[in-house]
Amino acid sequence: MTVSTQVRLARRPEGEPGDDTFSFVEHELDELSEGQLLLRVVYLSLDPYMRGRMSDAPSYAAPVEIGGVMEGGTVCVVEQSRNPEWVPGDMVLSYSGWQTHEISDGRGLRKLDPSVVPVSTAVGVLGMPGFTAYAGLLEIGRPQPGETVVVAAATGPVGSAVGQIARVKGARAVGIAGGAEKRQALLDEFGFNVALDHRSPTFADDLKAAVPDGIDVYFENVGGHVAREVFKRMNLYGRVPLCGLVADYNATAAAEGPDRQPGFMRLILTKSLNIRGFIQSEFTKSHGRDFVRDMSGWVADGSVRYREDVVDGLQSAPSAFRGLLTGRNFGKLLVRVSADPTL
Amino acid sequence: MTVSTQVRLARRPEGEPGDDTFSFVEHELDELSEGQLLLRVVYLSLDPYMRGRMSDAPSYAAPVEIGGVMEGGTVCVVEQSRNPEWVPGDMVLSYSGWQTHEISDGRGLRKLDPSVVPVSTAVGVLGMPGFTAYAGLLEIGRPQPGETVVVAAATGPVGSAVGQIARVKGARAVGIAGGAEKRQALLDEFGFNVALDHRSPTFADDLKAAVPDGIDVYFENVGGHVAREVFKRMNLYGRVPLCGLVADYNATAAAEGPDRQPGFMRLILTKSLNIRGFIQSEFTKSHGRDFVRDMSGWVADGSVRYREDVVDGLQSAPSAFRGLLTGRNFGKLLVRVSADPTL
Numbered sequence: 001m002t003v004s005t006q007v008r009l010a011r012r013p014e015g016e017p018g019d020d021t022f023s024f025v026e027h028e029l030d031e032l033s034e035g036q037l038l039l040r041v042v043y044l045s046l047d048p049y050m051r052g053r054m055s056d057a058p059s060y061a062a063p064v065e066i067g068g069v070m071e072g073g074t075v076c077v078v079e080q081s082r083n084p085e086w087v088p089g090d091m092v093l094s095y096s097g098w099q100t101h102e103i104s105d106g107r108g109l110r111k112l113d114p115s116v117v118p119v120s121t122a123v124g125v126l127g128m129p130g131f132t133a134y135a136g137l138l139e140i141g142r143p144q145p146g147e148t149v150v151v152a153a154a155t156g157p158v159g160s161a162v163g164q165i166a167r168v169k170g171a172r173a174v175g176i177a178g179g180a181e182k183r184q185a186l187l188d189e190f191g192f193n194v195a196l197d198h199r200s201p202t203f204a205d206d207l208k209a210a211v212p213d214g215i216d217v218y219f220e221n222v223g224g225h226v227a228r229e230v231f232k233r234m235n236l237y238g239r240v241p242l243c244g245l246v247a248d249y250n251a252t253a254a255a256e257g258p259d260r261q262p263g264f265m266r267l268i269l270t271k272s273l274n275i276r277g278f279i280q281s282e283f284t285k286s287h288g289r290d291f292v293r294d295m296s297g298w299v300a301d302g303s304v305r306y307r308e309d310v311v312d313g314l315q316s317a318p319s320a321f322r323g324l325l326t327g328r329n330f331g332k333l334l335v336r337v338s339a340d341p342t343l
Numbered sequence: 344m345t346v347s348t349q350v351r352l353a354r355r356p357e358g359e360p361g362d363d364t365f366s367f368v369e370h371e372l373d374e375l376s377e378g379q380l381l382l383r384v385v386y387l388s389l390d391p392y393m394r395g396r397m398s399d400a401p402s403y404a405a406p407v408e409i410g411g412v413m414e415g416g417t418v419c420v421v422e423q424s425r426n427p428e429w430v431p432g433d434m435v436l437s438y439s440g441w442q443t444h445e446i447s448d449g450r451g452l453r454k455l456d457p458s459v460v461p462v463s464t465a466v467g468v469l470g471m472p473g474f475t476a477y478a479g480l481l482e483i484g485r486p487q488p489g490e491t492v493v494v495a496a497a498t499g500p501v502g503s504a505v506g507q508i509a510r511v512k513g514a515r516a517v518g519i520a521g522g523a524e525k526r527q528a529l530l531d532e533f534g535f536n537v538a539l540d541h542r543s544p545t546f547a548d549d550l551k552a553a554v555p556d557g558i559d560v561y562f563e564n565v566g567g568h569v570a571r572e573v574f575k576r577m578n579l580y581g582r583v584p585l586c587g588l589v590a591d592y593n594a595t596a597a598a599e600g601p602d603r604q605p606g607f608m609r610l611i612l613t614k615s616l617n618i619r620g621f622i623q624s625e626f627t628k629s630h631g632r633d634f635v636r637d638m639s640g641w642v643a644d645g646s647v648r649y650r651e652d653v654v655d656g657l658q659s660a661p662s663a664f665r666g667l668l669t670g671r672n673f674g675k676l677l678v679r680v681s682a683d684p685t686l
Binding site for chain 2: 052058059060220223227236242243244245248251254255256257258259260261262263264265266268269270271272273274275276277278279282
């Protein structure tokens with residue numbers, strides 16, 4: 001009999017998720033029925049959208065139920081199979097969530113080929129975060145050669161891909177991250193034209209100097225004070241793909257005044273801006289195939305690089321997730337739930 | 344010698360434009376040179392965008408200089424001509440501004456045919472306001488049959504056209520206006536499916552009841568409390584063409600808190616909304632020809648009706664303009680500067 005260690009949602013957090021937000025449960029799995037397979041989770045992807053799933057505020061997706069296993073994308077190895085399409089040792093992309101094992105009927109699984117790229121990229125640069133960057137930047141942002149693209153959380157899996165795809169398309173990429181080390185990585189690892197530290201007391205002036213021709217595309221995934229400074233520099237007909245607002249996810253009350261909303265609307269009007277909220281899944285049908293082809297090519301030829309921040313053990317997931325919302329991670333945040341058999 | 348009475352910008356207004364914002368000047372015109380023509384202004388169009396021209400805050404267009412003649416679209420009659428392309432009696436669309444006469448070299452004039460439609464429509468339903476409605480609704484709003492379109496200032500020249508074009512396209516049109524009389528006109532004159540009075544103490548509930556399936560397109564031209572209630576009802580993938588914010592045009596200070604901006608961004612994100620600021624001139628090349636064809640046809644067959652609010656005499660322009668910003672007009676606001684020779 002297999003036991004799955006599960007992280008369940010114990011209560012809905014007010015503000016930052018605490019240790020009491022989650023409960024660890026040892027859950028005994030049934031024997032496999034015909035057609036089922038047993039998955040062992042190797043990597044659990046931690047992503048900012050999970051904060052939304054913990055809340056029952058209206059959103060684009062239903063929240064995790066109280067007592068339910070926390071959701072999440074995973075890379076798994078097939079341990080046992082009573083399904084003719086899968087054999088033990090197969091690596092799969094699944095949505096098994098925050099747990100060590102899961103019984104699956106095979107639906108929704110995608111087989112991964114470890115000989116091509118590391119399997120962890122299936123939840124990173126070649127997975128949901130990479131596709132968020134690709135679809136949002138190319139379909140909504142539509143950067144033209146010579147235009148200026150700005151992105152924050154730029155060492156993260158979405159931001160780093162945004163900057164590098166912008167460069168592939170001939171645009172100028174300005175990356176914003178927190179701290180000197182990340183700032184340097186934007187230049188050295190990810191090839192941004194300019195890198196800024198949003199914690200610097202001179203951030204507003206640094207940004208102004210970094211975009212002498214203004215900003216044509218702001219890929220918005222953080223909100224907060226960074227967004228406020230960026231919006232001041234938007235050009236006429238600027239585009240703002242909006243896929244996240246990490247800086248605000250733990251907010252518990254309406255922000256203090258003054259009310260910036262009227263001024264923001266005025267800015268959209270006078271600059272003829274286009275702000276478009278999106279979730280990557282909207283574009284799967286229209287852009288999924290192109291993404292796999294383009295991004296695989298860019299990763300293979302070195303145009304797009306990626307960085308992973310791996311923490312060990314499912315017990316690390318809650319604190320690692322808290323760090324994700326405050327920018328403590330450095331690259332795509334993964335929990336190595338069990339040993340990666342492909343390494 | 345002809346004297347043009349001119350309304351010049353005397354000083355930039357703080358808040359609502361006062362009588363001291365303007366100065367009336369008698370300006371002696373030169374004799375006509377070869378190629379020139381003398382225009383007598385018949386109708387001056389008053390439009391909300393003019394408030395922006397009085398201010399030197401950053402905008403999409405340069406402000407009127409202090410001491411300059413207030414800008415504005417006009418319908419004129421040619422009184423004298425030393426230009427072979429024009430003869431006295433010709434009716435023209437021009438941008439002569441707030442004055443009684445102007446010397447023109449003929450550039451930028453458009454000849455009007457009084458036998459087809461009243462010449463005043465050239466600054467209304469068949470002019471800039473009508474084109475704002477047409478281009479913004481069809482290119483940005485893209486209403487589908489059965490969808491719900493909401494517009495405020497709905498008895499105005501933009502709003503009334505938005506609602507009627509939405510109906511032509513098979514959408515459900517919900518109009519918002521101030522007061523019982525305007526509300527009734529939305530139903531009786533303009534064929535909105537539902538009409539709401541934003542001054543009603545039950546406005547929020549009325550709106551909720553009026554859009555049981557939510558709102559797919561909000562054509563935004565007012566801002567303020569109306570916009571706040573409308574945004575709460577937006578559907579997933581809702582579109583918001585944004586061409587004006589009349590309710591805020593006279594604002595002098597940052598609005599009091601709480602700061603609604605973070606919540607607004609969250610709404611754009613969770614509903615995958617598309618907010619797009621625009622000025623109609625952006626679409627002249629791409630949609631101007633279709634507009635003339637479609638709108639003329641709709642006016643001719645009665646699908647689109649229009650209403651004019653005519654005040655007499657240039658001296659009425661300042662107070663009429665103030666009324667425009669607070670919704671005192673009822674229909675397209677025109678100043679009849681001199682007698683219309685086509686009536």
